[in-house]
Amino acid sequence: MSREPERSAGLPAALVPLAGLALAFLLLPVLGLVVRAPWRSMPEVLSRPDVADALRLSLLCASLASVVCVVLGVPLAWLLARATFRGRSLLRALVTVPLVLPPVVGGVALFTALGRTGIVGRWLDQWFGITLPFTTAGVVVAEAFVAMPFLVISVEGALRGVDRRFEDAAATLGATRWYTFRRVTLPIVAPGVVAGAVLSWARALGEFGATITFAGNFPGTTRTMPVEVYLALQRDPAAAIALSLVLLVVSVGVLAVLRERWLGSRV
Amino acid sequence: MTRVVLLGTALVLLLSGGISCGGGPSDSSRPGSSANSSVLSGTVTVLAAASLTETFMALGEHFQREHPATRLQFSFAASSELASQIVNGAPADVFAAASSSTMHQVVVAGAVAGKPAVFARNRLQIAVPVDNPGDVTRLADFARRELAIALCAPEVPCGAAAVRALESAGIIPSVDTLEPDVKSALTKVELGEVDAALVYRTDVQAAGGRVTGIDFPQAVEAVNNYPIAVLADAPNPAAGRAFVALVTSSAGRRLLADAGFQQP
Numbered sequence: 001m002s003r004e005p006e007r008s009a010g011l012p013a014a015l016v017p018l019a020g021l022a023l024a025f026l027l028l029p030v031l032g033l034v035v036r037a038p039w040r041s042m043p044e045v046l047s048r049p050d051v052a053d054a055l056r057l058s059l060l061c062a063s064l065a066s067v068v069c070v071v072l073g074v075p076l077a078w079l080l081a082r083a084t085f086r087g088r089s090l091l092r093a094l095v096t097v098p099l100v101l102p103p104v105v106g107g108v109a110l111f112t113a114l115g116r117t118g119i120v121g122r123w124l125d126q127w128f129g130i131t132l133p134f135t136t137a138g139v140v141v142a143e144a145f146v147a148m149p150f151l152v153i154s155v156e157g158a159l160r161g162v163d164r165r166f167e168d169a170a171a172t173l174g175a176t177r178w179y180t181f182r183r184v185t186l187p188i189v190a191p192g193v194v195a196g197a198v199l200s201w202a203r204a205l206g207e208f209g210a211t212i213t214f215a216g217n218f219p220g221t222t223r224t225m226p227v228e229v230y231l232a233l234q235r236d237p238a239a240a241i242a243l244s245l246v247l248l249v250v251s252v253g254v255l256a257v258l259r260e261r262w263l264g265s266r267v
Numbered sequence: 268m269t270r271v272v273l274l275g276t277a278l279v280l281l282l283s284g285g286i287s288c289g290g291g292p293s294d295s296s297r298p299g300s301s302a303n304s305s306v307l308s309g310t311v312t313v314l315a316a317a318s319l320t321e322t323f324m325a326l327g328e329h330f331q332r333e334h335p336a337t338r339l340q341f342s343f344a345a346s347s348e349l350a351s352q353i354v355n356g357a358p359a360d361v362f363a364a365a366s367s368s369t370m371h372q373v374v375v376a377g378a379v380a381g382k383p384a385v386f387a388r389n390r391l392q393i394a395v396p397v398d399n400p401g402d403v404t405r406l407a408d409f410a411r412r413e414l415a416i417a418l419c420a421p422e423v424p425c426g427a428a429a430v431r432a433l434e435s436a437g438i439i440p441s442v443d444t445l446e447p448d449v450k451s452a453l454t455k456v457e458l459g460e461v462d463a464a465l466v467y468r469t470d471v472q473a474a475g476g477r478v479t480g481i482d483f484p485q486a487v488e489a490v491n492n493y494p495i496a497v498l499a500d501a502p503n504p505a506a507g508r509a510f511v512a513l514v515t516s517s518a519g520r521r522l523l524a525d526a527g528f529q530q531p
Contacts, residue, residue, distance in 0.1 A: 116415070117459040133460050134415060134443040216444025216455075217420060223445075230447070234347040234422045237355075 030248065037245050038238040045242040053220050054228040055246065061136065061224060062204035065143035069151040069200040074193060076148075077155035078181075092156075099149045106146055107213025114141065115214075138215035139222050143207045147200035154199060158192025159185070198258055205251055308336035311506040312358065314349040315341060316365035316424065316493070317448040318389060318466075321473040322526040323363070323514075329522075330513050337506050345423040345448035346370075353378050353498065360507030363495040363514070365389070365449075365467075366424035370494040380504065383494035386515050387528040390490045391428055392468035393481040394456045401462030406483040409433065409440040409463065417452045417464040420445040425452070428489035429465040435488035453478065467491075469527040492531065 038045070045051065080092050098106055114121040114132050124130040132138040162185060170180040186193075208226040215222040217231070225247045232240035311330075315323050320343045327339045342349070342359070346369040353362055354376045362379070363386075364370040370383050395403045401414040409416055418440065419426030426445065433440055443461065446452040452464040453471075456478045471480030495514055497507040513519050520530065 111458055111460060115458060115460050131415070212447060213451075216417070217446065218442060218444050231420055231422050234345070234351050237351065 033245055037241050042242055045239050050219050054223050054225045058225040061139045062201050064140045065147055065204040066197050066201040068144040069148045070197050073148050073151040074155055077152045081156045081159035095152050096149050098146050103209025104213050107210040110214040134216040136221050139211055142210040142214040143204035146207055146210050147203040150199040150203055151196035154196030155192050158189035162188050307334045307506045309503045310338045310340055311360050311503050312340045313361040314359045315343055315363040316346040317343050317450040318365055318470055322523055325522055347422050360501040360503050361510050365491055367492045378499050379496045380499045383496035385492045385494050385531040387493040387523045388490050389467045389469055389528055390486040391432055391465050392471050393463055394466045394471050394478045395463045396459045397479055403463040406436050406485055410438050412441045414462040415443045417444050417446055417455045417461040418442050419449055419452050424491055425449040428491050432485045432489040436485040472527040
């Protein structure tokens with residue numbers, strides 16, 4: 001790659017207009033929401049009990065889903081980054097399938113696995129009387145399904161960047177593998193885990209397709225904000241814009257606070 | 268949303284030179300249509316209620332036979348969703364809704380050319396999985412809390428009809444999910460994930476043997492009218508009018524009746 005002529009910012013000038021275009025492309029729709037928002041009827045829309053229900057449910061389910069992602073996703077990321085076995089690269093590709101799968105297809109796939117007549121769900125129902133579809137737990141399952149790859153990819157990348165000499169040093173000092181993982185490896189990759197958790201939380205919060213397919217839509221138990229927005233769009237577009245703004249403000253607010261609190265400026 | 272392009276059918280018909288009108292049993296139904304079939308061309312976009320999927324696909328094949336230079340494109344979804352797409356400027360030629368009130372939304376927005384015509388009526392039926400795990404036999408079973416029950420969302424015509432039927436029967440249903448359109452309610456029954464749903468009888472018929480339909484007396488309280496109209500901003504209004512003419516022709520009525528729709 002040839003060196004660009006010296007410039008104050010060190011940026012090729014040709015990139016600036018394209019970057020500006022990208023910025024406008026990303027921000028204009030958000031601006032549109034703000035401009036078109038029915039500010040006068042906003043208090044009325046926001047005081048509707050079903051809106052509060054949907055927002056509460058969204059935050060609860062997205063948070064539970066990201067907990068599931070961390071608890072199960074970190075070990076999986078560790079397996080992908082550290083274990084050596086045949087078919088590891090194939091496994092890594094399979095883990096990212098929910099990323100490229102259309103969410104509605106993901107919902108149908110969840111039915112075939114965890115639905116009342118699904119290959120695992122059938123036994124959950126017969127042995128324990130647990131049925132996941134159309135329950136709040138089903139929302140968490142659908143959201144975790146689409147969000148977990150974000151966490152796994154993020155943590156796996158962090159694990160690969162760890163200087164193994166720290167772990168070796170811990171081992172020579174007599175630490176067990178589990179102790180080393182907890183007290184040495186995990187603190188080093190913590191920013192990657194937090195970044196992955198935040199990404200998966202954001203993905204879960206906006207999740208629509210898999211949720212409405214697998215968990216259905218019922219106020220109070222499974223109707224999350226994205227579903228509420230989708231239905232409002234058919235009945236009252238202005239209310240849909242108001243609800244979208246609420247979701248936007250809440251998610252950007254939470255992400256900003258987390259970033260401030262946990263990540264400094266690293267993400 | 269299902270989007271079906273009947274281009275393949277059009278090509279096959281073109282290649283086989285199948286413009287001759289001897290084959291089909293229903294060709295005699297449109298006197299004078301051959302006069303303008305030569306001028307119709309281009310893409311015709313039809314937005315139609317999800318419950319019309321199978322019938323309109325069949326009508327589409329019929330339309331392509333008559334107007335081989337056209338390319339018919341369908342988009343099937345909940346009428347209310349399609350109505351909001353149209354009001355937001357979706358480029359389409361024809362809108363067929365599953366209720367007068369959803370068509371009314373589009374009319375009020377000034378998006379319809381002329382007056383919508385009602386071409387069919389439909390009523391609800393209880394759909395249960397073939398093995399009927401919940402032992403559902405009547406509408407009152409929808410109040411049983413131990414069953415998994417799906418209805419259409421009240422925003423959607425089939426959901427509005429379900430509310431009317433249940434209210435007239437004085438039944439408070441124990442609903443588990445409010446589906447975004449009638450086909451997704453039907454799918455939940457087909458998959459065996461719910462014990463019963465309220466869908467149109469035409470959907471039960473279209474599902475073949477994959478679900479069982481149960482009639483209930485209160486269905487007469489919730490009959491939906493299906494209006495159709497050419498849109499004001501139709502890119503291809505002539506072909507749109509021809510499609511509406513086909514739907515309201517005797518051939519169209521016969522196809523609709525075969526699918527279980529009632530006459531308007």
